[in-house]
Amino acid sequence: MVYECIVIGAGIQGSFTAYHLAKNNKKTLLLEQFVLPHSRGSSHGQTRIIRKAYEHDFYIHMMQESYKLWAELEKEAGVKLYRHTGLLLMGPENGKDFQLIKSSMQRNKIPTVVLERHEFSQHIPNVNLTSGDGAIVETTAGVLYADRALRAAQAVFQTHGGTIKDGEKVINIEPGDLITVTTDSGTYQAKNLVITAGPWAKTLLSHTGLQLPLQVLRINVCYWKEKIPGSYSINNRFPCFIQMQPKEAEHDIYGLPSNEYPGLMKVCYHMGSETDPDERDRQTDRREVDALSGYISRCFPGLVPVPAVVESCMYTITPDKHFVLDRHPSYSNIVIGAGFSGHGFKFGPVVGKVLCEMSMGQNPSYDLSPFSIHRFNGNPK
Numbered sequence: 001m002v003y004e005c006i007v008i009g010a011g012i013q014g015s016f017t018a019y020h021l022a023k024n025n026k027k028t029l030l031l032e033q034f035v036l037p038h039s040r041g042s043s044h045g046q047t048r049i050i051r052k053a054y055e056h057d058f059y060i061h062m063m064q065e066s067y068k069l070w071a072e073l074e075k076e077a078g079v080k081l082y083r084h085t086g087l088l089l090m091g092p093e094n095g096k097d098f099q100l101i102k103s104s105m106q107r108n109k110i111p112t113v114v115l116e117r118h119e120f121s122q123h124i125p126n127v128n129l130t131s132g133d134g135a136i137v138e139t140t141a142g143v144l145y146a147d148r149a150l151r152a153a154q155a156v157f158q159t160h161g162g163t164i165k166d167g168e169k170v171i172n173i174e175p176g177d178l179i180t181v182t183t184d185s186g187t188y189q190a191k192n193l194v195i196t197a198g199p200w201a202k203t204l205l206s207h208t209g210l211q212l213p214l215q216v217l218r219i220n221v222c223y224w225k226e227k228i229p230g231s232y233s234i235n236n237r238f239p240c241f242i243q244m245q246p247k248e249a250e251h252d253i254y255g256l257p258s259n260e261y262p263g264l265m266k267v268c269y270h271m272g273s274e275t276d277p278d279e280r281d282r283q284t285d286r287r288e289v290d291a292l293s294g295y296i297s298r299c300f301p302g303l304v305p306v307p308a309v310v311e312s313c314m315y316t317i318t319p320d321k322h323f324v325l326d327r328h329p330s331y332s333n334i335v336i337g338a339g340f341s342g343h344g345f346k347f348g349p350v351v352g353k354v355l356c357e358m359s360m361g362q363n364p365s366y367d368l369s370p371f372s373i374h375r376f377n378g379n380p381k
Ligand SMILES: Cc1cc2nc3c(=O)[nH]c(=O)nc-3n(C[C@H](O)[C@H](O)[C@H](O)COP(=O)(O)OP(=O)(O)OC[C@H]3O[C@@H](n4cnc5c(N)ncnc54)[C@H](O)[C@@H]3O)c2cc1C
Pocket: 008, 009, 010, 011, 012, 013, 014, 031, 032, 033, 034, 040, 041, 042, 043, 044, 047, 048, 049, 050, 168, 169, 170, 171, 196, 197, 198, 199, 200, 201, 204, 219, 220, 221, 268, 313, 314, 315, 337, 338, 340, 341, 342, 343, 344, 345, 346, 347
């Protein structure tokens, strides 16, 4: 049997690509190396932040459509995938990064509330705003129910006639007008291929002679206990937050209100140490946890500053932290979605849409030059 398209990798990006292909009546096979559902890639876990707060207009424009597509999936699957909480953004008030994001939100008319220092604790109790920091709330941001969303996209894909084969690892790709994909238990052919292999993208792309500067990081996903149950709870309308340039560390810290584990708030560091995706759970580097503990003691006095639960996840980062959404430079019927750099989940529906468009030979709905492979030319590392 020849498929119109094979998609490798059933994380959020591959699942949404397959979803859009099937909705366009393309006979599609979605291949996944692990038995679904699994927690060994980047799309597992119960929650992710959804927001439009970005410095770059191209992300904001994509998010405007992404919200609509998430709502469409909610309707199709009949499940609730989004909960509105708002996003509190804190960072050095006169710093370049904070000012850039603030002005891009205002320019794009994203509903925001600027909190002045004297009124901060009245609106956001139990948080100490760092001296010199400003605070803005993006009111339409919130929480996405990640595991549920992944299952919903896969279910709608199957309802539209798509085929999922899980527990099958792709071990070879032979490019051509008809692409041959070999797994550890079968061989399949398709006119088009989409590679959305998350942390394994680099390995898989090497079968096609392409080297991309992707780095895989292991992230400690930490949950911290509320001293008074409910004080940072989603039910008490505590928002998600991003702390830019914390005093304790080089990279951002972010958090989500207590929700999936009652009484535990998720607060993580937006960086990790390099890992081999097949060895992720053997690595126990917890250096970032110390920085988080220091930050929590200082700014979130209502949390016990020792993590109650630590899980792991992976980021696949590019040098500029922008995604890779492009055709293979040597084979135009191979499309690549990779390097989502720890912020790709919320874009799933729109990433899936553009990867689908490219694989159907259409012009993508967005200018994808920020995501092109050419940007690494001359600087492949
Ligand atoms: C701790 C953490 C917090 C995050 N928070 C946010 C957030 O708040 N908001 C946000 O927008 N984003 C967030 N992200 C980022 C987001 O989750 C990722 O960008 C997104 O999940 C990446 O999806 P993916 O489909 O590219 O990768 P994956 O989910 O890893 O999917 C790739 C799939 O390909 C499969 N695969 C690989 N190789 C093969 C092969 N050879 N054969 C068959 N199958 C194969 C893998 O098994 C895997 O299932 C977070 C990520 C982490 C880790």
